[in-house]
Amino acid sequence: MSPADTLRFASRAALGYPLRSALMVLAMSIGVAAVVMLTALGDGARRYVVEEFSALGANLLIVLPGRTETGGVNPGSFVSSTPRDLTNDDAAALLRLPLVLRVAPLTVGNSEISVGGRLREVMVVGTSADYLDIRGFGVASGQFLPREDFGRASAVAVIGETIRAELFGNQNAIGRMIRLGDHRLRVIGTMGPAGRGLGMNSDELVLVPVATAQAMFNTGALFRIMVETRGREALAPAQRQLEDLLKARRDGEFDFTVITQDAVLGTFDRILGALTLGVAGIAAISLAVAGILVMNVMLVAVTQRTGEIGLLKALGASGRAIRLAFLTEAGLLSLAGALAGFALGHAGAWAIRLAFPALPAWPPDWAVAAAVGTALGTGLLFGVMPARRAAALDPVQALMKR
Amino acid sequence: MAQIELDGIDRIFQLGDSQVHALRDVALHIEAGEYVAVMGPSGSGKSTLLNLLGLLDRPNAGHYRLEGRDVTTLSADEQAAVRSARIGFVFQSFHLVPRLTAAENVALPLMLAGIPAHERASRVARALRDFGLEGRAHHRPDELSGGQRQRVAIARATIMRPALLLADEPTGNLDRATGQEVTALLEDLNAAGMTLIVVTHDPTMGERARRRVLMEDGAIREDLRRSPEPA
Numbered sequence: 001m002s003p004a005d006t007l008r009f010a011s012r013a014a015l016g017y018p019l020r021s022a023l024m025v026l027a028m029s030i031g032v033a034a035v036v037m038l039t040a041l042g043d044g045a046r047r048y049v050v051e052e053f054s055a056l057g058a059n060l061l062i063v064l065p066g067r068t069e070t071g072g073v074n075p076g077s078f079v080s081s082t083p084r085d086l087t088n089d090d091a092a093a094l095l096r097l098p099l100v101l102r103v104a105p106l107t108v109g110n111s112e113i114s115v116g117g118r119l120r121e122v123m124v125v126g127t128s129a130d131y132l133d134i135r136g137f138g139v140a141s142g143q144f145l146p147r148e149d150f151g152r153a154s155a156v157a158v159i160g161e162t163i164r165a166e167l168f169g170n171q172n173a174i175g176r177m178i179r180l181g182d183h184r185l186r187v188i189g190t191m192g193p194a195g196r197g198l199g200m201n202s203d204e205l206v207l208v209p210v211a212t213a214q215a216m217f218n219t220g221a222l223f224r225i226m227v228e229t230r231g232r233e234a235l236a237p238a239q240r241q242l243e244d245l246l247k248a249r250r251d252g253e254f255d256f257t258v259i260t261q262d263a264v265l266g267t268f269d270r271i272l273g274a275l276t277l278g279v280a281g282i283a284a285i286s287l288a289v290a291g292i293l294v295m296n297v298m299l300v301a302v303t304q305r306t307g308e309i310g311l312l313k314a315l316g317a318s319g320r321a322i323r324l325a326f327l328t329e330a331g332l333l334s335l336a337g338a339l340a341g342f343a344l345g346h347a348g349a350w351a352i353r354l355a356f357p358a359l360p361a362w363p364p365d366w367a368v369a370a371a372v373g374t375a376l377g378t379g380l381l382f383g384v385m386p387a388r389r390a391a392a393l394d395p396v397q398a399l400m401k402r
Numbered sequence: 403m404a405q406i407e408l409d410g411i412d413r414i415f416q417l418g419d420s421q422v423h424a425l426r427d428v429a430l431h432i433e434a435g436e437y438v439a440v441m442g443p444s445g446s447g448k449s450t451l452l453n454l455l456g457l458l459d460r461p462n463a464g465h466y467r468l469e470g471r472d473v474t475t476l477s478a479d480e481q482a483a484v485r486s487a488r489i490g491f492v493f494q495s496f497h498l499v500p501r502l503t504a505a506e507n508v509a510l511p512l513m514l515a516g517i518p519a520h521e522r523a524s525r526v527a528r529a530l531r532d533f534g535l536e537g538r539a540h541h542r543p544d545e546l547s548g549g550q551r552q553r554v555a556i557a558r559a560t561i562m563r564p565a566l567l568l569a570d571e572p573t574g575n576l577d578r579a580t581g582q583e584v585t586a587l588l589e590d591l592n593a594a595g596m597t598l599i600v601v602t603h604d605p606t607m608g609e610r611a612r613r614r615v616l617m618e619d620g621a622i623r624e625d626l627r628r629s630p631e632p633a
């Protein structure tokens with residue numbers, strides 16, 4: 001029997017029992033679609049986080065109050081529970097380190113902004129002149145926060161694009177007075193559109209000098225200190241200098257944490273990579289289940305077609321020809337399932353992207369290849385046993401069975 | 403040398419503790435081109451004998467030489483090759499593949515033998531024409547009458563031009579008129595040179611054969627030859 005004939009015979013057989021074939025294709029496609037979709041979700045989450053952190057800039061050290069577990073970063077790193085506050089004086093001291101290029105102390109809070117009658121809730125970031133360059137933001141008009149002592153509470157503000165549009169519309173915002181909580185501030189600049197990263201979009205921010213924000217929120221503490229070093233090679237020595245200096249400033253106690261973008265990225269990359277793999281593994285189990293279903297369906301097919309197998313043998317079919325015919329049938333059904341699942345999975349990933357536009361939910365190539373490969377593999381593997389059983393049937397017994 | 407030489411054939415089925423001697427010490431020689439009717443009561447071993455002749459089954463003892471070659475010792479796939487080239491089967495219940503058309507059913511042996519599709523098409527078309535089935539080529543078995551089905555089965559059994567045609571109660575599922583039609587077809591094939599061995603319960607059909615083998619309890623009771631008809 002030629003390969004083309006085997007293929008034609010097997011596909012006719014598969015189409016001859018539509019319900020059984022559809023069931024098998026469905027089971028296989030669900031397995032493949034699950035792998036494709038779940039890895040798209042996992043990898044999308046990973047890429048989202050990586051992109052968010054990449055927006056931070058490369059030569060960055062972030063100092064946060066409190067000590068988290070050795071080296072690693074966990075979600076706790078972003079929630080401060082403070083044994084001893086970081087202060088503006090700490091930030092100023094860091095700026096004097098030779099390997100440090102820029103320092104931006106950070107205080108964050110929510111407040112109400114009002115101009116004329118208009119009122120809205122905004123996120124206020126208290127920081128310094130260097131913040132602009134550290135974050136890679138741009139100023140659209142006017143100027144950014146003035147370079148001055150971290151302790152000076154100048155009554156000025158720089159507003160994000162969305163805030164500007166909502167409060168001032170087409171009017172010029174520069175030089176106008178705004179009320180932020182109980183403080184009256186002069187707008188000295190507006191941010192360019194869409195500087196983003198770490199879930200903070202500059203469009204919706206009001207930036208004020210750090211001391212102004214501290215007065216507004218009635219605190220002396222900092223949420224973060226962002227430190228940019230002189231070049232990438234300086235990152236590690238700068239971190240050591242910085243830690244020594246801060247320790248010295250707090251009686252030798254190491255009650256703060258320094259994280260680097262690399263560490264954050266690496267950790268998230270690892271966590272979410274492992275998550276994706278785990279999710280893919282769980283989804284792959286459904287493929288194994290599909291494989292077992294393939295085996296059972298093919299065994300039923302062999303039983304159903306026992307008479308036919310006996311006939312083929314009487315007509316001179318070799319065991320090999322019969323084995324190949326049934327194996328090809330299992331392979332074809334698995335292939336159809338894999339392709340359907342591939343399409344279904346991509347449709348699902350597309351739906352996820354529609355629902356969560358921020359999430360780049362594209363299934364990674366390795367997962368797609370693995371899913372389709374596994375589907376074909378399991379189909380053929382689990383098809384072997386039924387095919388062998390068919391080939392081994394006794395022709396007389398098979399013919400007698402109707 | 404006869405085309406078929408059976409010597410000392412035993413076929414024993416094991417049913418739990420008991421043994422069924424379906425064939426005991428059967429010896430039978432059949433020449434090429436003969437027309438043999440195998441008759442006998444139910445359970446006498448007719449089908450078992452035919453299955454052995456068709457290499458679908460193996461004897462527990464004895465020798466089977468087909469065209470001078472001992473075929474009892476062949477492997478399963480070697481026997482399949484012999485079946486493909488030399489033996490055609492016709493069954494009581496037709497055994498057509500239900501999802502395939504008449505033409506596709508007839509083409510099955512050619513396909514299994516690896517004959518290319520374009521050659522198959524012309525041979526199948528000729529066979530369908532020979533058996534009066536031209537208009538039925540693309541009908542599936544459930545769209546055919548019993549007689550048509552058996553004609554498709556005979557076309558299929560003979561498409562490889564076998565030397566030996568084995569038929570197990572080929573008219574058993576057909577009414578009398580259709581049965582006679584099918585019998586005539588088989589006899590035409592025999593007249594063209596094919597050895598024909600028919601298992602039948604029908605005495606009139608048995609009468610028509612030039613040789614009748616009567617079986618009883620697994621053994622050949624009588625082997626009657628009709629003297630050649632006066633020309």
Ligand SMILES: Nc1ncnc2c1ncn2[C@@H]1O[C@H](COP(=O)(O)OP(=O)(O)OP(=O)(O)O)[C@@H](O)[C@H]1O
Binds near residue numbers: 415446450
């Ligand atoms: N696979 C088998 N297992 C056990 N016993 C069998 C088997 N096949 C046939 N037999 C037994 O062998 C004997 C001969 O059976 P066989 O089918 O050859 O009879 P038969 O002459 O064809 O009968 P019928 O006219 O009813 O078709 C019977 O007793 C039957 O029960």
Ligand SMILES: [Mg+2]
Binds near residue numbers: 450
């Ligand atoms: Mg019988």
